[in-house]
Amino acid sequence: MYRAILTAAALAAATPLAAEPIRFAVTDIEGLEALQQEFAAFETALEEVTGMEMELFPVNSRTAAVEAINQGQVDLVLTGPAEYVVIKELTDAEIIAAWQRPNYYAQIVTLSAGDVESVEDLRGKKVTFGSVGSTSQHLGPAQVLADFGLVYGTDYEPQIISRNVAVEALIRGDVQAVGMNEGHLQSIREAFPEQSFTVIARGRDLPNDVLVARKDMDAEAKQKIADAFVNDGETLMAAVLKGDDNQKYKGGFFLTSIDDSNYDYVRDMYATIGVDTASFVGD
Incomplete structure (x- = not known):
């Protein structure tokens, strides 16, 4: 034992x-x-x-x-x-x-039929960003505009609005551009097939x-x-x-x-x- x-x-x-x-x-x-x-x-x-x-x-x-x-x-x-x-x-x-x-990059999207044809046209305008702190919906798009010479909160008015609501505001003319990634752009083109959207700026791959x-x-x-x-x-x-x-x-x-x-x-x-x-x- x-x-x-x-x-x-x-x-x-x-x-x-x-x-x-x-x-x-x-x-x-x-x-x-x-x-x-x-x-x-x-x-x-x-x-x-x-x-x-x-x-x-x-x-x-x-x-x-x-x-x-x-x-x-x-x-x-x-x-x-x-x-x-x-x-x-x-x-x-x-x-x-x-x-x-x-295809992970940030871009700035406007209405094709709108008045904004370049980043410079966004001076003094409203630009919306998606989820606060998101790389591809907020920080990345803001950096795209910075890379083109626009200062955040000074040269344009940044707003944080959920993507679909922001696109509806874009269509109404309440805002002039929306920051998003490529996948989001595909989604909104499917969600709003009667509208035409244009990318006026895109950033480097994130x-x-x-x-x-x-x-x-x-x-x-x-x-x-x-x-x-x-x-x-x-x-x-x-x-x-x-x-x-x-x-x-x-x-x-x-x-x-x-x-x-x-x-x-x-x-x-x-x-x-x-x-x-x-x-x-x-x-």
């Missing part, structure tokens, strides 16, 4: 405790159910190629994601470029991989979405995950595309040779609207 107890104790000492699962969050998805609908297949695929257990971890806001990183509650966070620069400043998280979104890791996450685990995006990228992307809202990544791929400086253009956007990167726009 004594020998049996010693043997059991020896086995217990020699067997490492089960590793904690790698917890994965996404900043623009609220609730576990929605997160599972979009990323359950990706969770499974990442487990299979890394041999590590994954766990989906819902956060109800980008601020909650920062708190979860700093408290060690989450290991990986997928976020957009505008959110990334704030998360980097507040947590010093490390980039694992960028997730490319094809930096990609990015998967970051908590700085003090286990180094070996981080390397395994980074290697998975290099060696099994097609498998992981196929799993990502199982989610309906993840179709924005269709035709894209993962990039692992990404430096924080690739997001300086986004930091310029914050400066353009007069906000620093110590907090999220609108918080």
